[in-house]
Amino acid sequence: MFEDLRDLYQEVIFDHNRNPRNFREMEDSNRKVEGFNPLCGDRMTLFLKVEGGIIQDASFQGSGCAISTASASLMTEIVKGMTEKEADEQFEILHKITTSEDEVENLEELGKLAVLAGVREYPARVKCATLPWHTLSAAIENKEASVSTE
Amino acid sequence: MTTNVQPIVSDEAYDVEAIRKQFPILKEQIRGKKLVYLDNAATCHKPQVVIDAISNFYSHDYSNVHRGVHTLSERATKKYEDARKKVQQFINAESSDEIVFLRGTTEAINLVAQTFGKANIGEGDEVLITAMEHHSNIVPWQMLCKESGAVLKVAPINEKGELIFDQFEALISDRTKLVSVVHMSNALGTVNPVKKIIDLAHAKNIPVMLDGAQAIPHLAVDVQELDCDFYAFSGHKLYAPSGIGALYVKREILEKMPPWQGGGDMIRTVTFEKSEYNSIPYRFEAGTPNIVDTVALGTALDFVSEIGIEAIAKHEQALLDYATEKALKIEGMRLIGTAEDKGAILSFVLDKVHPHDIGTMLDHCGIAVRAGHHCAMPVMDFFEVPATARASFAMYNTFEEIDILMDGIENLIEVFG
Numbered sequence: 368m369f370e371d372l373r374d375l376y377q378e379v380i381f382d383h384n385r386n387p388r389n390f391r392e393m394e395d396s397n398r399k400v401e402g403f404n405p406l407c408g409d410r411m412t413l414f415l416k417v418e419g420g421i422i423q424d425a426s427f428q429g430s431g432c433a434i435s436t437a438s439a440s441l442m443t444e445i446v447k448g449m450t451e452k453e454a455d456e457q458f459e460i461l462h463k464i465t466t467s468e469d470e471v472e473n474l475e476e477l478g479k480l481a482v483l484a485g486v487r488e489y490p491a492r493v494k495c496a497t498l499p500w501h502t503l504s505a506a507i508e509n510k511e512a513s514v515s516t517e
Numbered sequence: 518m519t520t521n522v523q524p525i526v527s528d529e530a531y532d533v534e535a536i537r538k539q540f541p542i543l544k545e546q547i548r549g550k551k552l553v554y555l556d557n558a559a560t561c562h563k564p565q566v567v568i569d570a571i572s573n574f575y576s577h578d579y580s581n582v583h584r585g586v587h588t589l590s591e592r593a594t595k596k597y598e599d600a601r602k603k604v605q606q607f608i609n610a611e612s613s614d615e616i617v618f619l620r621g622t623t624e625a626i627n628l629v630a631q632t633f634g635k636a637n638i639g640e641g642d643e644v645l646i647t648a649m650e651h652h653s654n655i656v657p658w659q660m661l662c663k664e665s666g667a668v669l670k671v672a673p674i675n676e677k678g679e680l681i682f683d684q685f686e687a688l689i690s691d692r693t694k695l696v697s698v699v700h701m702s703n704a705l706g707t708v709n710p711v712k713k714i715i716d717l718a719h720a721k722n723i724p725v726m727l728d729g730a731q732a733i734p735h736l737a738v739d740v741q742e743l744d745c746d747f748y749a750f751s752g753h754k755l756y757a758p759s760g761i762g763a764l765y766v767k768r769e770i771l772e773k774m775p776p777w778q779g780g781g782d783m784i785r786t787v788t789f790e791k792s793e794y795n796s797i798p799y800r801f802e803a804g805t806p807n808i809v810d811t812v813a814l815g816t817a818l819d820f821v822s823e824i825g826i827e828a829i830a831k832h833e834q835a836l837l838d839y840a841t842e843k844a845l846k847i848e849g850m851r852l853i854g855t856a857e858d859k860g861a862i863l864s865f866v867l868d869k870v871h872p873h874d875i876g877t878m879l880d881h882c883g884i885a886v887r888a889g890h891h892c893a894m895p896v897m898d899f900f901e902v903p904a905t906a907r908a909s910f911a912m913y914n915t916f917e918e919i920d921i922l923m924d925g926i927e928n929l930i931e932v933f934g
Contacts, residue, residue, distance in 0.1 A: 375877065381933070407873055408890050408903035430903055432871035433933070489877060 375485035375492075376433065383437035388444050389426040396424070400509070402502030404494055409435055413502045422446050422454060432495050434486060439499035441479055451507045458500045465493050531832050536824065537913045539564040550883030553918045558703050558731060558862055558909030559887050560753045563817075567756060570816035574809050582808055583782055583799070597808055600815030601798075604763045607818045608748060609739040615771060617798040618811050621762035622730040623653040625749030626697070628764060628801065629726055630657040632774045633747075634695070640666030642694045647685065647709070648674045648899060649702040652892045654728045658697065667694070674899065678705035678854040682713070689721060696725045697747075700732035704893035704905070705854025706837075706862030708736070715744055724770065730754060734911065735833055735860045737826045740765050752810065756912075757817035761810035764801075771797045778803040821912075829912045833861035836910045836919060843923045849930055853905045861910035864891075866902050867926070870933045875906040878932070882925040 393414035402411045411429030415422055425443040438461075446454040457480070464484050486492045537543050542562045545552045554562060574596065580589035582597045598613070605613040619625050634657075638644060644658045648671050655669075662669050670693070672685035680698075689696075696718045701708045715725045726747035729738060733750040740748050746767050753759040766774065776783055776794050780803035785793045794800045821829065840863050844850050849868035867875060876888030887907045890897045897904060908922055 376874075376932075384933075406889070408894070408897060409873075410903065430871075432873040434874070436871075492873065492877060495873060 375489060377482050377485065379479075379482045380433055380437040383440040384433040387427075387436050387440040389440065389447075390428060391426045392428055393424060393426045396426075398506045398509070400502050400506040402429075402498050402505075404435075404498050406494065407432070409495070409498060411435070411439055411499060411502060413439075413499065413506055415503075415506050417451065420450050422449050422451065427499065431498070432492075434483070434492055434495040435498050438483060438496045441482075442499045442503060445479060446503065454503060455507060458504060461497065461500055465496050531828055533832065533913065533915055537915075539566070539820075540913055541565055541568070543913060547883040547885070548881055550881075553882070553884040553921050555908040555910065555914065555918065555922060556885045556887050557734075557911035557914075558754070558891075558907060560759065561734065561756055561911045562913070563756055563758065564820055566820055567758065567813050567817050570813040571758065571809055574812050578812075579809065581805055593808060596812045596815070597806070600811045600818075603815040603818045604765075607738075607822065608733075608750075608765055609741050610765050611741060612768060614797050615765055615768050617764045617766065617771075617801045618806055619762050619764055619801075620760055620807070621751035621753070622728055622749045623657075623751075625747075625762060625764035626653055626726070626728065627657045628777050629697075629747055629749075629766075630661045632777050632801075633724075633766075633770065634658075634661045635665065636773075636775055638665055638667045638694045641692060642667045643670050643690060643692045644668075645670045645672060645685075645688055645693050645696045647672045647680050647698050649678060649680070649705055649707060649709075649893070649896055650697075650699050651703050651728065651730070652894070653730075654697055654699055655895070668692075671895075674707075674896075677856050678702065678707045678896075678900075679856045679858075680707070680709055682710065685714070686717060689718065689723065693718075693721070693723050696723055697728065698725070699728040699730075700738075700748075701729075701735060701860045701862075702854065702893075702896075703731045703862070704864055704891040704896045704907070705856065706859040706864065707854060707856035708732070708858040708860055710858070711745070712743055719744065731860065731862070734821070735830055737830070746770055752814040752817065755814075755817055756821060757814040758810040761807050761814050763814075768797070771801075774801075776800050776803075780804045782806075824912060832912065833910045833914075836914055836916065837861045837863065839916055840908065840910075840919045840922070843919065847923065847927060847930070850926065853900050853902065862907060863909070864905045864907045866905050867930060867933075870929060872904040872906040874933070875926070875929065878929045879906075879922070879925050882921065882928075884922055884925055886922075 396414035396416050398415035400413050409431040414426045416424040425447050427439045461480050465486050483496045486496045540562050578592045580593040582594040601613045601616050604616045658669050670688045672688050673681050675681050718725045724746035727745045729748050729750040734755045748765040751762040783795050783800050783803040785795050851866050853864040872888040889904050
């Protein structure tokens with residue numbers, strides 16, 4: 368019944384939705400940012416531990432759809448160990464994946480995030496995929512602890 | 518795989534297939550599947566007569582209204598004013614002077630807040646609403662309260678999504694200047710005990726406004742019997758075009774209300790020193806109105822009246838009962854809004870599937886449902902859900918479509934498992 372939806376809901380996405388990685392509160396985080404999509408009510412909290420410009424640890428909590436949960440889960444896996452600049456570059460890649468008109472095949476070199484390419488067929492769902500990344504961007508821009516709500 | 522529930526025949530005389538034939542969009546294919554349109558609470562589709570009314574009016578009758586003496590202007594004016602009479606009859610207002618044409622319910626509530634509200638509600642006064650309101654019956658009052666120093670009071674709801682009447686009553690005070698409640702909730706389907714609310718408020722000389730946006734296509738509304746002071750509704754949920762709606766205000770209140778927007782048509786005479794305002798309802802219709810959609814609203818009311826709002830209500834109630842019974846048998850499906858008195862709205866959440874995923878997946882079965890907060894974020898907060906999926910029924914929906922919906926839901930639960 369949903370065969371043609373496989374482009375959007377790939378097995379990897381189901382997997383990350385069922386078992387999100389790094390789905391935990393981080394007690395020793397030094398960045399904490401709330402992400403909110405008022406259109407759908409999705410909320411997430413992103414925790415980062417950044418030392419010497421390197422993202423040592425990343426985790427998240429919150430409630431969201433399969434696309435935003437999988438996107439957040441993938442993101443925390445990918446950016447761990449990256450510099451902030453490298454993490455920012457990944458956001459650009461995601462942006463390209465979700466909005467580009469290029470064939471998905473040509474995007475394979477872009478790595479794990481290519482599984483999110485299906486959202487481009489669903490303009491209303493692009494924000495689901497990008498919410499975690501906007502939150503990451505805010506965490507990177509606000510380098511001081513001021514972004515923490517605590 | 519669908520649980521075995523027998524469809525209830527709503528009414529033998531109710532010919533849903535004949536009704537469906539009058540809605541051209543229902544022939545559309547969505548992603549290769551037959552369209553199952555269950556997003557009627559957001560907006561419903563238009564019958565051919567309404568679509569034709571727009572085209573015919575532009576082709577044969579169009580001109581500005583209340584202005585010129587030429588034939589077309591007179592013809593356009595007559596059709597425009599005929600639509601006002603049709604609204605009057607549809608909601609049984611005493612006079613067509615009590616009907617103001619506006620863009621829709623939201624504009625109507627804003628008009629009341631900015632005119633009646635500013636003139637009658639001051640510092641320390643109170644406006645009483647309920648916890649199940651749409652944002653359009655919250656924000657205009659918040660804006661008024663911010664400007665005037667008045668206080669917005671909110672009567673709570675119970676876990677079924679019903680107004681807790683005792684607490685509503687307890688919130689009425691000497692400072693309450695207006696009660697504004699939704700007739701039927703868009704997020705929950707709850708039909709409020711509006712007659713009881715009005716009688717209670719009137720016993721303390723408090724006027725009552727009803728937000729009728731959801732109620733109007735599903736319930737017979739008689740403003741004289743209800744004795745409400747204000748009633749607002751939108752045409753687009755009543756098989757009429759978007760961008761047109763009406764506000765009913767009791768004559769004695771409307772006559773005292775200060776004007777809202779200034780401009781042409783709302784004045785009698787203008788000099789640079791002062792202007793004399795037109796009589797009701799024209800005083801509240803500044804500028805060239807939405808002439809064509811107003812005429813088409815009149816056509817839509819004729820269309821609905823011909824089928825009969827009572828017959829439509831009975832059909833939709835049967836659809837709701839059937840859908841509810843099926844939904845309760847699906848493990849992991851929880852209904853949000855289970856009021857005893859409820860209209861044709863099935864709001865739900867699934868244990869393992871987010872409403873947005875439900876919306877996208879059902880779209881792939883050709884099924885249109887709404888996924889989101891339904892412009893009622895406080896309701897979502899109350900039920901501690903970020904959003905719900907909502908199926909809402911109209912005169913043209915069928916039992917077969919509910920089977921397709923429930924099959925789709927069962928399948929997606931399996932896929933997400």
